[in-house]
Amino acid sequence: MKRTIDVCLSPALYHLYDGSDSIVVVIDVLRATSSICIAFHNGVRSMVPVSSVEQSFSYRSKGYLVAAERKGEMVDGFDMGNSPFSYMSDDVKDKDIAITTTNGTHAIEVARKNAFQIVIGSFLNLDSLANWLRGQNKNVICLCAGWKNAVNLEDTLFAGALAQQLLPDFELNNHRDSVLTSMYLYDLAKDDLQGFLSRSSHKKRLSKLNIEEDVTFCLTPNQTDVIPAMKGDSIFKLDVMQSIG
Numbered sequence: 001m002k003r004t005i006d007v008c009l010s011p012a013l014y015h016l017y018d019g020s021d022s023i024v025v026v027i028d029v030l031r032a033t034s035s036i037c038i039a040f041h042n043g044v045r046s047m048v049p050v051s052s053v054e055q056s057f058s059y060r061s062k063g064y065l066v067a068a069e070r071k072g073e074m075v076d077g078f079d080m081g082n083s084p085f086s087y088m089s090d091d092v093k094d095k096d097i098a099i100t101t102t103n104g105t106h107a108i109e110v111a112r113k114n115a116f117q118i119v120i121g122s123f124l125n126l127d128s129l130a131n132w133l134r135g136q137n138k139n140v141i142c143l144c145a146g147w148k149n150a151v152n153l154e155d156t157l158f159a160g161a162l163a164q165q166l167l168p169d170f171e172l173n174n175h176r177d178s179v180l181t182s183m184y185l186y187d188l189a190k191d192d193l194q195g196f197l198s199r200s201s202h203k204k205r206l207s208k209l210n211i212e213e214d215v216t217f218c219l220t221p222n223q224t225d226v227i228p229a230m231k232g233d234s235i236f237k238l239d240v241m242q243s244i245g
Contacts, residue, residue: 005166006173007142007159007182011110012149023138024115025129025162027122028145029154031082032069032104034122034218038084040237041124041224043093047235049105050098059098065091067099072209083214084124096234107145108230115141120228120235123158123193123218128225130165132238140170142182153185153200154219157193160186161221193219 006022008014027033036047050056053068053075060066067080074081082101099105111118116138121129133140142162144155160182163172172179189196194216217223227238 002171003137003169004139004173005142005163005170005179006140006176007144007156007163007178009144009151009156009159009178009181010146010149011107011143012146014110014113014143017141019111019113019115019141021116021139022141023117023119023133023136024111024141024143025119025121025133025159026104026107026111026143026145027155027158028101028104028107029122029158030218031084031214032099032101032145033120034124035082035084035087036099036104036120036228036235037122037124037224037226039087039092039097040226040228040235042088044087044097045094045236046096047228048096048098048233049108049235050100051105051109053100056098056100059096063096065095065097067097069101071102072205072211083211084217085214103145103147107143111143112230118230119238121158121162123161123221124223125226126158126161126165126221128222129227130162132227133162133166134169140166142179147201147205153197156182157186157189157196160184161190 008017056066056068065079068075068078069082080086142159144159146152163179163183228235229238
């Protein structure tokens with residue numbers, strides 16, 4: 001029997017899914033999972049996703065850099081927020097970072113309840129992630145972080161892009177229409193992702209913060225071959241994680 005690809009459009013719906021025999025791809029395109037991917041591309045050693053601003057800040061006393069974002073903005077007093085450009089400095093190389101975001105770290109926490117394995121997906125690592133997933137003998141669930149448990153367009157589009165790449169090696173989960181929905185939407189959007197998202201709710205939120213550069217960057221595919229993955233309470237670059245057993 002072929003492996004299946006499925007899509008969960010919101011963390012609020014994840015209780016309907018059984019991830020115990022699945023690799024769960026957590027997706028928060030604008031911007032948490034994009035930032036995590038680019039952080040490891042630039043030499044970050046590990047990242048600890050946490051639920052609250054207070055939890056993240058508490059890691060500073062342990063020698064971590066601390067990152068926090070709420071409502072799209074960096075929280076005062078932290079080293080960085082949720083912009084991928086924050087993680088391009090040499091200051092992050094070989095460092096450990098504790099991070100909390102409005103949606104992305106929440107989705108990771110939800111996935112940890114029953115996922116066989118959790119990996120981090122974004123347009124930045126789309127091809128590398130798809131190639132790696134083809135080599136694993138597991139079903140795949142794309143978990144879209146959305147916005148405060150509501151469905152959003154950008155994460156749904158990435159899920160559709162990944163699902164298309166995994167066919168025909170995987171079968172669609174035919175018990176739900178969410179994977180078909182994401183693929184149909186990606187077909188409509190793929191020639192102009194930014195234009196397609198111009199009226200999306202989160203794009204409008206970010207536009208008010210004058211971070212169009214972030215949006216353009218996060219929607220540009222295949223800027224890294226890094227695949228971040230969870231081990232225990234932390235995220236590591238996949239090849240590093242495998243080397244430590």
